[in-house]
Amino acid sequence: MKALKSLFGKDKKRSKTPGLEKEAFLRPALSPGYYGAFPATFGLHFLGRSQDKKADYYIIGLDHSGASVQPLYAVTVHKGTVKHQVTLHAGPNHSDAALGLAGAEKLFRSMSLVALPAPAAGSGDSAPTAVNDIVQLSPQKSLKYDNFNFSSVVGSGAREDFEWRSDNVLKPPPKGKLYERTLVRVRSGNGAEETVGRWTDDAAPEKTAKLGTFAFEGSGATGELGSYWGLMAVMTLLRITQIKLEASAAADKMLSAAAKVMLTGAGMGMGA
Numbered sequence: 280m281k282a283l284k285s286l287f288g289k290d291k292k293r294s295k296t297p298g299l300e301k302e303a304f305l306r307p308a309l310s311p312g313y314y315g316a317f318p319a320t321f322g323l324h325f326l327g328r329s330q331d332k333k334a335d336y337y338i339i340g341l342d343h344s345g346a347s348v349q350p351l352y353a354v355t356v357h358k359g360t361v362k363h364q365v366t367l368h369a370g371p372n373h374s375d376a377a378l379g380l381a382g383a384e385k386l387f388r389s390m391s392l393v394a395l396p397a398p399a400a401g402s403g404d405s406a407p408t409a410v411n412d413i414v415q416l417s418p419q420k421s422l423k424y425d426n427f428n429f430s431s432v433v434g435s436g437a438r439e440d441f442e443w444r445s446d447n448v449l450k451p452p453p454k455g456k457l458y459e460r461t462l463v464r465v466r467s468g469n470g471a472e473e474t475v476g477r478w479t480d481d482a483a484p485e486k487t488a489k490l491g492t493f494a495f496e497g498s499g500a501t502g503e504l505g506s507y508w509g510l511m512a513v514m515t516l517l518r519i520t521q522i523k524l525e526a527s528a529a530a531d532k533m534l535s536a537a538a539k540v541m542l543t544g545a546g547m548g549m550g551a
Contacts, residue, residue: 303362304394312399314506320494381518391416393514423447434505440465475499
């Protein structure tokens with residue numbers, strides 16, 4: 280678990296002339312029009328840390344019986360003071376080309392950016408562009424909930440708003456229920472909200488190295504929202520997961536440091 284713990288607002292229009300804060304997400308250039316193909320349900324697994332300790336490695340995969348996992352997409356989380364912090368690869372190897380990027384808009388700030396491939400030539404906008412699509416993922420924090428907003432183009436070509444909603448963070452889930460985060464389509468076709476995805480924490484990640492399971496639901500599972508949206512859902516989930524892991528690791532370090540201070544003080548008192 281120690282290794283595991285050491286280990287995505289409103290979107291603006293796609294930027295054709297990105298500002299300095301977006302430069303880290305322009306490279307590598309993502310393959311236009313390719314958004315991957317994700318299964319209806321998949322797990323996210325921690326593999327380990329790189330030898331130089333500059334990256335943590337994960338895999339998106341299908342979970343089979345007997346604890347076997349079929350790798351689908353590799354994920355690299357880049358350590359250190361960098362804006363580009365998450366890379367989703369286009370295959371099961373961490374050497375495969377990038378499919379999506381995510382990270383911080385500005386260092387030590389809460390706003391996140393997600394970079395997806397631009398549309399292929401002739402698929403929507405008037406002119407193709409080699410510039411990655413860059414979208415904001417905005418935290419909407421409150422005392423009880425830890426929510427994130429973004430907007431995305433859906434299958435119809437319209438842009439819609441979505442929100443990742445957490446369980447109440449101030450109280451543990453009821454007995455037998457695992458912590459969940461739901462992805463909500465804020466306005467679906469009939470004007471009502473709709474749950475289109477669900478993340479569920481694993482019961483014992485420290486034993487299995489599996490962080491949790493994601494499932495597309497409703498129009499998110501039928502394909503109605505399109506493959507661009509599907510990749511956006513996955514990338515925002517990866518970014519949020521990375522943020523939560525780092526926050527947990529930082530809290531553990533603070534508690535450990537405080538415990539050492541208390542023990543030191545107690546030892547000095549006994550010596551006196």
